[in-house]
Amino acid sequence: MRDWINRNYDYYEFLTPEMRNTSLQLQGPCYPVIFPSVNVYWSCQFIARASNISLRHWQQMGGVNINEDMVIDKSIHRSINSRSSVLKRYMADIGKSWPVLIVCGGMLPLFLSVIWLLMIRHFVSAMPWITVALFNILIITVTMFYYLKAGWIGNDAISPIIGEHDPYINVFGRELHHLRAVAILMTFIMVVSILTSIAIVRRILMATSVLKASSNLL
Known part of the structure; x- marks a missing residue:
């Protein structure tokens, strides 16, 4: 051999x-x-x-x-790209990433919620604006991430080909179409989120006084 x-x-x-x-x-x-x-x-x-x-x-x-x-x-x-093959790959990814899901989906939100309550206690006036700003930044960041992985921005699109290969060889997987669909959905959510934030400016001002009263209970 x-x-x-x-x-x-x-x-x-x-x-x-x-x-x-x-x-x-x-x-x-x-x-x-x-x-x-x-x-x-x-x-x-x-x-x-x-x-x-x-x-x-x-x-x-x-x-x-x-x-x-x-x-x-x-x-x-x-x-x-059959449905069964794609489903198996998704399940395999979930099986490999369960520690990340537990940390990011359970432990990290619990820790951040405690930090959020402390910030409400000490930064009452600014918290409504901070909340709205961080939410919109998060939505925009996630949308741009999907654009990157869908191949619409940059050259970091997800590919079924593993390792180095000829750049002229392209193999498209069903996952790429799923990412592009999610990117379009996130674009719609981003636009609605930004427009809604602009429309509720007066309600945000009202929320500041409500938070001041409720912060005394924390």
Whole structure:
């Protein structure tokens, strides 16, 4: 096996003339690596566009004609993007990130709520404005994050391809469409949030006096 690795798994020259002939007819034991492949969700998936160098070398050897077939490529992507496959990946992500969910969804909000009560106690007049400002900043930040991961801003879009790969090779996953849908939804929520904050300025002023009265109970 080590010798094969050192030879880059090239053992064609060791075959008998009969085996070479069958290999050139795509009947084995050697099969040409004509199509490039990428790591898609930890599985080796080839791209149904032949490599020019490999294909030319194959033709010079007298190999049979190989046609590019996008049907196979589409069938692989259809399997990767099936609802069951996407659901399994989502569940696997949740299974791996449960410590983060517990900390960010339970412990951190509890700690921040205590800090918030202390701030209300000592900064009564400013708290309504601080609350509205932080809420809008959070909404805008989350919306921009979805724009980044959806590929609409910058070059950090989520990709099903793992590791380094040819930048001209693109494989789209269903998750990217989900992110773009959420980005559109967050854009709508952001606009409504900002307009609502402007519309309730008078009520925010009224809330300041209410907080002053209630802060005496803390």
